[in-house]
Amino acid sequence: MGSGAGHIFRLCVASLGDLFFPRFCLVCGAKLDIGVRHLCPSCADDIPLTYFWSWDGNPAEQRLAEAHVEQACSLFFYRRDGGYGKLIHRFKYEGDIRLGRRLAGMLAGKMAEACRAAERKPGTKARFADVDVVVPIPLHPLKKFRRGFNQSDVIARELASALGASFEPKLIRRRRFTRTQTRAADRRSNMAGAFVLNEKALRRLRSAGARHILLVDDVLTTGSTIAAAASVLPPDFRLAAATLACVE
Ligand SMILES: [Zn+2]
Secondary structure, X not given: OOHHHHHHHHXXXXXXXXXXOOOEOOXXXXXXXXXXXXXXXXXXXXXXXXXXXXXXXXXXXXHXXXXXXXXXXXXXXXXXXXXXXXXXXXXXXXXXXXXXXXXHHHHHXXXXXXXXXXXXXXXXXXXXXXXXXXXXXXXXXXXXXXXXXXXXXXXXXHHHHHHOOEEOOOOEEEOOOXXXXXXXXXXXXXXXXXXXXXXXXXXXXHHOOOOEEEEEEEEEOOOHHHHHHHOOOOOOOEEEEEEEEEEO
């Protein structure tokens, strides 16, 4: 089958799929055109981007300052009552890994572009440019078993490949089960001591000459989860963080 015929064939299959399972924009609910996924063009244009990737001292960095995280960024602002929170829900709780990869790919593109822009401007500090290792925040094994995947792994893989860094999911692990808690004070006390360092993975990183770690999670709220993970890493590593969403 030629590429033209193949394209028509794929369109027919997609339209048949849409006939039986019509797709709707996750944010506004409008019916999507054939071949369009997750967002209608208007909602895709209106994603509340943070621009943290090129903003020194941004709100994410302020939340993580005490954790010695030097640079931090998120793709978009997340409001609990706003439509864009549905993107995270769909990815995380409904297992739409394709959506997670798409959002992570967008963030990766923004971070890589910020690195290139800094390289072109003499005297500008290249944010994220020398990250050598990307580490997802681990889920407790029981939670991962129930969910079937760790959403942070999906994001971290995309970022590692875009930044030319290695993906290292075993550097830290969860120590105990932590219940989802929303109040800031509860989260802080709940997260302290939640992670332990894997010494074997650390030796492997050191022998590979790694110096700069990017910690990755799906949503940045108070910063307590990333801070707890950062607290078990040796102080001679530089730390950065990235999340898909940032709670305003
Ligand atoms: Zn829409």
